[in-house]
Amino acid sequence: MSTRESVLTDRRTPGTAGDVLRQVAVISAFCFMLIASLTGSGVFGGPSVDELQDGALSAEGSYLAPAGPAFSIWSVIYVGLAAYTIWQALPSQRANPRQRSLGWLIAGSMVLNGLWLVIARFGSLVGTVLAIVGLLIVLAIWFQRAVVTRSDGWLDALLIDGVSGLHFGWVTVATVANTAAWLTAIAPPEWELAADVWGIVMLVLVGIIALGIAGAGGWRIAPALAIAWGLSWIAVGRLAGEPHSAPIGITAVIVAAVVLIVSLAGAAITRAADVRNAGA
Template identity: 50%
Template sequence: MTPSTSGTRSEIPGSRGSDLPRQLTVTVCFIVCIVGSMIGVGVFGGTPIAEAAGGALNADATYLAPASGAFSIWSVIYTGLGAYTIWQWLPSQRSSARQRSLGWLVAASLVLNAAWILSVQAGWVAVSVLVIVALLAVLAACFVRYSRTPAANWIEAVAVDGTLGLYLGWVSVATCANTAAALTDAGWNGFGLTPEVWSITILAVVAALGVALAAYGRGRLAPAAALAWGLSWIAVSRLNGELLSTGTAVAAIAAAAVIALAAVVYRVTGRNRIPAEAAASAAHR
């Protein structure tokens, strides 16, 4: 999670406002999100996501659906979001410009997460796409904001940057899978192209997105790790599930490898560039 050095903490947009309402809102939204996730896995008697909406989102519904093991990443993300919720209550973070910038967006993401689960439970697959696209946009905005300044220490790097990075990476993959599910559920014929052609094309777009995130974030590992994780499980699903597609599996593995390599390259080159920029800045003083 290599930080960007452009700008200072005081330059982050959205850094004004009352702190206590923001902290309370994040906490309440986290509780709502957790309750929603428990509904999503059937803890309260609801239908598990894979079985909801007539099975539109199960592992064999579309070529872009990941195998069920992929969803274990949510336990890591929810744990991280819990750590973030606690972190933002620390006295040192209450008036932090970084937390002021991120807090409301994180709260919005938590509400959208719960809304997505409820929309799927209600069988509103098309609506769920709108919700997850909104969630992706909010997480992208978070990424832009926290990438502008470095974390103060490794705890913040893990609880904030790491958590939000995993969240963004996974939701990027989930958005593709969700959209494919909605189109399939609606009976879309793909303009005459085969589902495999579409899946490979979309996976190429995901690879490009992963490279762009690596470039902007100077090699932040969390988004790349979550993207690679999700893509790998798409490959597993296409090689071992009922809906087999070797072409899609190969494309998913290739996309995961490209994203991982890009993150490493930008991380190394970003670290090398930062001392050079600092030296150049000092020379001009």
Template identity: 60%
Template sequence: MSETPRAGSTRTDIVRQSAVIAAAVFMLIGATVGGGAFGGAPVNELQNGALSAEGSYLAPAGPAFAIWTVIYIGLACYTIWQALPAQRADVRQRRAGWWIAGSMVLNGLWLVAARFGTLLLTVLVIVALLAVLARIIVLLGASHARNAVDRVLVDVTMGLHFGWVTIATVANISAWLSQLLPQSFAEQADVWGVAVLVVVTAIGTASALATRRLSPAIATAWGLAWLAVGRLTAEPASTAIGVTAVAAAVLIGAAGVYAAVRATPQRAAAR
């Protein structure tokens, strides 16, 4: 059976809800300042263009980043929802709320690091963000959502965040290495690019099957599909990486659908 909220809330619950709100505000401020809303170059021009769609062989094409709008809307709605008295003593929020707050702080911090820090700092922040999001997915998997709102605002939003940051982490590390390694390494870009995508495919497929969640697979497949577009239609061009990215997107997406279909009867029985 799915878990229900505990009868009594505590001061710690109120502190947690307040921390999530504060983290969301920091994230939005970080996104506004880091994104260049108050002046300065846009994100794709920061770090000598390393973070742009043309910054590395494993960077998705520009339209892929539109998924951030969906994620930010989901996080904003989640912040409002979790602050309601009905969610104060919710078991799932007690388990994951602090981690979700941490993920939003790291989200905003990445954009600040991209604008005012170094490329290596952005790598460290996004790796930490990916680890925190992975922890959130594990914690949420310990119990089922109580209703459709819970499922959409918590499971789907966090799943999309995790799935997209998986690809963003690969692109960020690739951008850092592209700036760090000698130009001669570019001659082997097809080889190491395909190898990385094979690893991403294995991890993404295993994650979908283990967590039985569709949203992370959708976000990862989305990023891979646009990575393929970037390599097949723009610079730096690579047919091998582009074709591999297409195959990876299909496999991870299929694994997500299969896992979600298998999980549906179990979730229905838990209600």
């Protein structure tokens, strides 16, 4: 029996109580994340995210903070997670082996997303670092499992592979920015003299990690798009905003371009090879 036939056979089964519990958990996790997002953004009153923690999480909180418009990518990620939440709740997805492998991880990522916002508002800055590192680990596992499990159609690929890639890529940049904000808050003033050097080192490291993710992920383009997006807005923040740093801004532009160009080339070569192999 082929992989696709196996998936279709599983879909015809009613599923187990554990499958239903997973579907409910994903829905609950999304609701929690949404409520936490609205609370954290100040919709229900109080300061917005960039005003929390004495402004440490704002676009001017550190030398590696992206400019404000960068965070609009969360809207795309949230829409993707909302669509996934609805789709995975369908009876046809209840016993899907891929949902069984990934559903709990996706629910965990949404809980950690919401938890970060709760900690940012009511907890400490170091707590936000711990939360986002935990989120990054969960997303890395989600992305790795998505790579090794075969998608079943374009919708599956979009809502699992595409959303995981964007989420993973963006949180990779956000983890660096969040950590830099914490270090900026606790560091003595003289550390600022070495800010350009350490900023450049961290950006180069992000670029290496991004290419590693792209290669390990079969040159899926979504993580690279999100990372290049974040790096580009770090460049805007340092070249046109405060704190100003031309070296960090220029490095961010270069690293973003390298990540995007290499990833697109890798994706094109991989797809061409797939076409040749299919026609052989």
